[in-house]
Amino acid sequence: MRLLRARRLDDGLHSGTALSDAVRAGRMLRLRRGVYVEVSDWVRTPPWDRHLITVIATTAQEGDVVFCRESALALHGVPLLEVPDAVRRRCTSRGAARRVPAPSMTGSRSRGQVRGMLAAATGPGEPVPTETICVGLPTHRLEPTLPAGMSRSAARRAPDGGEPALPREELDASVVPWCAADVAAYVVEPLALAVVDTVPRLSFAEGVVILDAVLGGHTRSGARVEVAELAAWTDRLPSRRLRERWDRALAAADPRAESPGESWSRVRLDELGFELPELQSRIDVEDRTYWVDVEWLGAGIAGEFDGGMKYTRAARLSGQDPSQVVYAEKIREDAIRSTGRDMVRWGWAELRHPERLARLLVVHGVPRPRAAGR
Known part of the structure; x- marks a missing residue:
């Protein structure tokens, strides 16, 4: 995917005119003033990556922007449970701290014209997205975090302007290899600070997802943080x-x-009152070793979250047909069941509708020592 920037051409004309005509x-589509993307690329991109693309477009437009909270985490490669509702960046003055609406992505096109545009950009047999995907993300400008003992009002009254230097680091543009935008680097807050500043402002489940990922190094880049690094920022x-x-x-x-x-899943199990299982449990079957997401050891039940993507991702990486990957997974599950264990699977639908997850786990006999929410 490539983002296009409006610029002056060698013949003295400006590409912005042609890009506006293309909108x-x-x-x-116009992502930010002077930054554009092809409709077909936008339609094919999943929602969480549309946020990241808009972050990149903001860098292309504004240059030296220090991203924070979810936007910094996205650039650091941290998975997020929900799609952020804004691009978040730092500003250094009280007057600049606000939400800036996104420009119209579709110009003056009517809803009917937008629907027709999306239909034309959608592949055969694929569902046509609603026009809401063409509503741009605003930019949320936030004042910096402050060290312990410094109040916001005291910082503003200080003779030198008060605000301490913004903690920042540069990430090479290669951290998002699939999006070209004529940007050399992205400026972000350090990973540990971004985690501390973000987690307590999100839902409990979203916070646990972020912490699990950064503590275990399950990020796009493999970056991880230690608890001590996080503790160094909690005074903010x-x-x-x-x-x-x-x-x-x-x-x-x-x-x-x-x-x-x-x-x-672990958060949901606790909310629903089920016994928390052992994670990443090892199961030996004859001369083979298998690992499952969770296992209730005393109950003889193994469980796995099945997001669906692992089949297509595994097929892409191995070169196998997806049906071969599914068959191999069936052989694996049969081997685990041969040990006398039961096997239960759930996916995103059960997590988003916890009553379904509860019914499924009860049917399989997962221990439930207390009622939900207690």
């Missing part, structure tokens, strides 16, 4: 409520969880 014709949490939410999420984190689905 009016339904071939391009400005309220007791945020510190309590942080402590609760950190206490529930487990680096052995290898995917957001596994992390959210």
Whole structure:
């Protein structure tokens, strides 16, 4: 995928004119002022990557932008459970701290024209997305976090302007290899600070997903953080409520969880009152060793979160047909069952509708020592 930037051409003309015409014709979308993407590329991109593309477009437009919270985490390669509702970046003055609406991605095109544009950009047999995917993400400008003992008002009254230097680091543009945008690097807050500043502001499940990933190194780049690195930034949490939410999420984190689905599953199991299982359990069958996401050791039940993507990803990496991957997984499951263990699987639908997950686990006899929510 390539993002196109409006620029002056060698003949003295400006490419922005042609790009604006392409928006009016339904071939391009405007992500930020002067930054465009082809409609077909946008339609084929999953929602979580659309946020990341908009972060990249913001860099292309504004240059030296320090990204924070979820936007920094996305650039660091940390998986997020929910798609962020804005691009988040730092600003250095009170007057600049606000939400800036995104430009119209489709110009003056009517809803009917947008629907027709999306239909034309959708492959045969694929569902046509709704026009809501062409509603751009705003930019949320946030004042910097402050060290312990420095209040916001005191920082503003300081003679030198008050704000301490923004913690920052540069990430090479190669951290997002699938998107070319004529950008040399992205400026972000350090990973540990971004985690501490983000986790207590999200739901408990979202926070656990982030912590599991960074503590276990299950990020796109393999980057991980240690608890001590996180502790070094917790003095920047400005309220007791945020510190309590942080402590609760950190206490529930487990680096052995290898995917957001596994992390959210553990949260759901606890919410529903089920016994928490052993993670990444090893099962030996004759001369083969298998690993399962979870196992209730005393009950003889193995469980796995099945997000569906592992079949297509495994097929792509191995060169096998997806049906071969599914068959191999069946052989694996049959081998595990041959040990006398039961096997239960669930996916995103059960996590988003916990009553379904509860019914499934009860049918398989998963121990449930207490009622849900207690």
